[in-house]
Amino acid sequence: MKPRKHVLLVEDDRDIRGLLHLIITSAGHLVCSAATGSEALLELSRHSFNLIVSDIGLPDIDGFKLLKMAAARQPISCISISAFSFDGDTRPHSGCIRHFVKPFDPYDLLAAIEAAEQPDMFYRSPFHIGLGYGNLHFQPQSHAGN
16 A cells, blocks of 8 residues: 655635645545645644645745745655646746646546655755656656666
């Protein structure tokens, strides 16, 4: 059985945060929720997480800035969610492995969470994304030590 992830969920909308918390925990993952970037940073100082799922439009800090600050503290994978779409692929600029535009299919989010890998010590930051084209991605951390 695959080990479950410890997920930091950052979403300012109480109803969406509650629903996402329920969806992610129902898949067997441990979830800690925060309503603001400041709360998320506090949780990051208290706990170690495998993954952050964060809204980009937070009331106190830009979500992309939050994800960069989190990656500077510990190696961590990130999934962003937003009410807005972006031109092109945001991953090379944001460090996110996936970006979801609200509304989205919760099964797609769970699949992204399942596919997320904890960066290893060689591959320090998700802000140095490997090569990618369409659905094909080369990530150096999966080849470290080979």
